[in-house]
Amino acid sequence: MSNGWSRRRIGAVGLAATAFAGAVTGCGSASSAAGDGTLAIGTLVDVQSFDPALNPGQGQRLYLDPIYDSLLRTDSEGKIVAGLATQYTLTPSSLDLTLPEGRVFSDGTPLDAQAVKASLEHIKSAAGPASTALASVSEVRVDDPAHVSLQLSAPSPALPIALTDVAGMVVAPSAIGGNDLGSAPVGSGPYMLDVAASSKGVSYVYVQNPSYADKSDQGLNRVEIKVLTDGAARAGALRSGQIDMAQVDRTQVDAVSSAGLVLEYTTGNHWMLQLADVGGQKSSALASKDIRQAIGYAIDRDAIVKANLFGQATATNQVFGPESPFHVETLPQSYGYDPEKARQLVARSGIPSPKFTVPAFGPTKPIAEAVQGYLRAVGIEMEIVLVQPGTLEKENRSTNFGGFLTPIKQVHPEQLYNERLAPGGPQNPFGTVAPTIDAFHAEALAALDEAARDAAYQKMLAEVADQALWIDLFTDDAPVAWAEKVQGVTLQPGWVMGPSLRGVTA
Template sequence: MAVHTSRRLIGAAALAVTMLAAGCGYGPGSASEAPDPGTAVLDREADLIAATTAVPTGFDPHRERTSGERVYYYPVFDRLTRAETGGDIVPMLADSWETAPDAMSMRMSLRKGVEFHDGSPFDASALVASITRAQQLPDSVVAPFLTTLERIEIVGDHEVVLHYSAPTPDMPTVLAGPAGAMISPAALADPTRDLRVDPGTAGTGPYLVDKFVPSQSVRYVRAAEENWDPDAGQLARLEIRFIADDRTRDSAIRAGEIDVSYVNSVVAQSVRQAQLAAQGSTLRLVDVPTSQLAALWIQSDRLPDHRVREALVRGIDRDAIADGYYQGGCVPSAQLPREGFPGYVDDFVDPYPYDPAKARELAAEAGWTRFEISYTAGREALPVIVADNLAEIGVETVLRPGTSIEALTAFRTAQSDSFMYSMASEGTLADTVKWTTADSRLSYDDPELAALVEQASRAVDPEDRERINAQLVTAVAEAAIFVPICHYNTYFLVASDVVGFDEALNGESQFMMDLRYVGRVGEAEPS
């Protein structure tokens, strides 16, 4: 049996200690069961099956339908940079970078000796091919984040200079997401290739897709050649399954049918059951703060009267929801960013605190008496609580359950007043707001808000950026285009012999994970 001890996993141990000190860490009774990543001997022939609620719908980073696709294409496509928990940006395929003092350009050095799995070299020309596609593909979802990238100058086989039309200090953060995914030039030049259904050998990641069943599962095998990152690809075989039902996932991991299971923190009972499962068992509960905000999306086209939207925000008791329903597993917040994540404003003043009397007054003044909430069937607890809150201010609420796609479609096509969902960060605060107000999300067009987003994106001086970010957070809250409730933690139940899972989570959203560094403990070979 081949074994390997990972240097990178030592960092994961330090991260776990930090999380425990911060009150996050592992669940009750499970911290002592976690293998020591610094000394663990890994079984390089091991399999692992993970279950999540992210739906496998494709692998093309530049054309992703939802951010949930990243769970499935991250093992295949590496990015230029990578975001760690809390938002720190670290090297990936880019070795280093330096932004000019005026943020009008950035020099980037690329990792040498890296090849795509089809044999094409990863070099400056490959970078240009991938980013050019990201900018010019007709249905690219990442082009809006590259609008200031004017040209890329190749100054060496593994060195480029990115030139901008306006100050762009956050490009390293942008390149940690799908915009920075590197795809083989040979694959891009092949008109018969559809990366959405078959990435093939077009990546540099540690795994190759072996079998893809759309909307069900993806099975991977470790690439035959040694990966450029010796700590990645610790498993011989990896499978990620979409299992929507919380009880099915819970039963599967308790029975040993899967090794990693997402715990739905949207449902408080699921978290409580997971905490119990981790007590005195072979499972441990990993608990990490995320920047994902439970929120009620508001369809401003159907509710253009600001008094109505303000009444909505004032009429919902987020503290009672966080403490009562979530029992402390979700941190109440009136602002989009979470404390400890980029953009959080320490001295933020809530423009519309919970005030049912004022909400009733505003609703009566606007003649608002009826409201609709679309939501995913089976997750009615939060919509029902909100409906009860709104009944207290004289508003009758109609609940419209459906599949996640049906509920979202009803919102996007203005067939419903709102959608009970959440909001996740997209790198910087400015990018998050840009993404949140986009046509594919809230479809909210406000020139003043757009101008603030532009200023925040271009601010080079840290003090200026902090000041503009504070203005942006306040402006978003005052617009009342969604009802902020609370920031989730993310929870996963993990088999006790799984190591490196902490580093798979960066707090981007509840279900987001990158399993490249995950392994399983094996037995040391006899000396």
Template sequence: MTELYPTTPTALSRRTTLRAAGGGTLLLGLGLAGCRSAVAEGESEQPGAKATAAPRRGGTLTVAVNSDFTPSLLFAQSGQSLQQRLVYNTLVRYDDRLKPQPELATSWEYAQDGRSLTLKLRTGVTYHDGRPFTADDVIFAVKNLQNPLRAAQLRATAAAITGFEKRGDHELVLKLAHPVNNLFDLFEFMIITDRHSVEDAVAGRKLNGTGPFELTKWSPGTGLSLTRNEKYWQPDRPYLDAVEFRVIAQADALLSSLRTGQTQLSYGVPGRNLAVLAAHPDLVISEYSTGGGAHYLGVNTTVAPLNDKTVRQALAWGIDRERILKQVLGGYGLASATPWPKSSPAFSEAARTHYTYDPGKARELLKSAGHTRLDLPLLHINLPGDTAVAEAVQYDLKQIGVHVTLEPTDPATAQKNLISQSMPALWTMSHGFAQVQPSTLAVSAYPFNEAKNTSRFRSAHYTKVVREAWTTLGAGARANALRQQITDTLLDEAFIIDLVIRGSVQVAAEKLHGVTLNKFSYLNLDNAYLAG
């Protein structure tokens, strides 16, 4: 059993800051094993940190985003998931060590055989419309994610829940078809929506949750307006009166909005522009070093000659990951041939460096497969940071005789193509899900899903290993061996070619405090405030 969720946060992990030094910019080396809260309330306890003012009530926080809210993707993790935790709560939230902490679930207990879990739910919680939160809402949330129309990445985990036993309004037993080791990944991912208005939610007409803010207006193409939930279940929270999401797709306009204070928070600044903002006295740049995202090159294995893994391996040897990290991403992240951050139990240095930049070897592999030149399309999201990654990949592949034509695509269409397996021969995007239980990546993430992935890669061996890893509880030798087999398959088959692991990079006004992200990049502003 667990302790109750505290009403005030504990000091989370350290803040990493970039500042101008002697007229130049100092880029600190960033590991991927620590930082969860970029700007924590406990920051005054950090060595060398400025003392902060006591939290104050009031003010409007304006958040700059580079793509609009897409209601149809409400239940899928994507680049527009920031607003999820503002409107909706989840059952739990992870700490830095993947230990679940209470949110709408206050405690839980597994059966000894791992085939059921008893949840005790928070009392006194209401939706924005005043309706009480009960066990029926959790049952609906699970069944909602089981619906393939919702395109939820953790659908397989939700589907493993095959029965429900209510013990009053605030206790619920979940019965499992088989043990799964990522049930709490589902609980942090699964937003608890209103079962009576879910169709209005996916149409963008009404978002009714239990979260700290209420949606007052969605202006398509412009952004979201949220106001304080005066009936929030955490006493005296949130501090902020309102939150505005403002869509600013162009890099120059985004930089200007942050410099001038028109916006106070963004996670969408292209890596190559971060050094410019580092010198600004009123801004703080921080990295969430959970490895919650990674840039990758996707390969459609049904398009010849990419159905030959020798060709795919050639592409993996032909990309200069370190150059992309330094020149395109501003030095934030970790060049890696695998999806795993250093905090993952699946991480190994040998696997991370399995593919290094070796254009000579790449050309030799292409030649052995009967090719000296290839001409292929490469889809990418038409935002500055994503375009820069695609251009870097285009340049590197040209050096080995692979000429790609860039296909810029808006974020919503790219995500829908990802889900529907409608990608061209090559694409570059970002993926998540390597930052939680390793089995979740291969069971749930669209690029890696063993049953139906975007690359259309099929392998009986891959499916067998993934399923065994997913249903093996504990952290013993068997679990380690299965994780290694998944990694070995990803490297050998190269249907997804990882490039750089990186967490979210936050640019915030110095007066903004108490901001956190969860493992799925849901923004948590329960304890956020604007000082001064």
């Protein structure tokens, strides 16, 4: 009997199609301007750690992707393609991976199934942001040097997509267990971090990995990633030629595009206001379903997109769009902009002066302030507490705040459940238990075909909307710009701070 689990498989054809995924498609410029093989990139935040086990991934992949190969990758449409693994087979009880032979890390040690096992076990045991993705992996078995099997304690339909991010980045065994992996990484990617030439919090320099076999990925002799937190400063550095590529602040798009730079957009993050403290431990008002639903109806998403994001986003009331199999056709609560309904719900709650707090920093502060204004207009006070850049992820996992405004890159409901809905999920800091949601999740995992599984996930997401456990706001479009000398750029969904450098030349 087919159970709908094993059909996502990448064979030799998939490998051939993806080996040069970053090399030629999506090139943003027709210019043939010759470069000098160096590339300077400006980015918004400092790297949290070069250890994939401790790095939150997503946007931070810009720092890690040159150094590490991930077991799987995504293409320009966000679909899973071959990475280090040339093929995979997923069943309810295992994920089996086939590895290439003859690969080595930058320090010359073999990259084989045993090394993959050591890396996965390191990431899982570190209990960092990536460990949740591997929570269902009960054992990593080595069948032979080219085959590794991840044994699962429960079905894990989102595991392949998780392995395209930091959970699937393979660290050299020689670097595991030391104290300097976070600052002196060892991987098998096309480039290596030049620790001596780098300056923490200022800039990070990369040079070619001489052990990397596919030279077509190594179009650059030297890469420098500069930490430029100010949007105007990044734009100025782009315009003056001090840097060659950067994520562009929306207020600077016109200035950058008028300077003759290539500017394109990629699907960025989905933004939500997660109301984590539904038990009312920190913010008693959030224990009221009426208050949580009122928050959803109070916010004018379209106005925020127009005023704060210059129209460079899509307002939405759910994570997954109409093109997704997880899209809910009819939500139990639509959360269209309806301030009068919000006021009625606040009144019905019987809670005088409801309030809660959220953390914010630079890029999230204007959005938080816009949401704050709409909530204040219906009688709800959302206090904004500014936190240091780079600490927002940590705060979102703490019980310091009743809710948090967060950009996410979630592409599967299983990730949402594991991260935000499961009682032990890292983004469920108050340990909220939701029996109905748990039941729909169990139904999805037990489904014998994909259609039934998708339907169960839809019911789970509809229940989330009805309970207003989070309020969906918009999915943004991320502007990235680069100089005309830079060729071979492929933008990918979720890579908001800059694309993969594989196949890029300058």
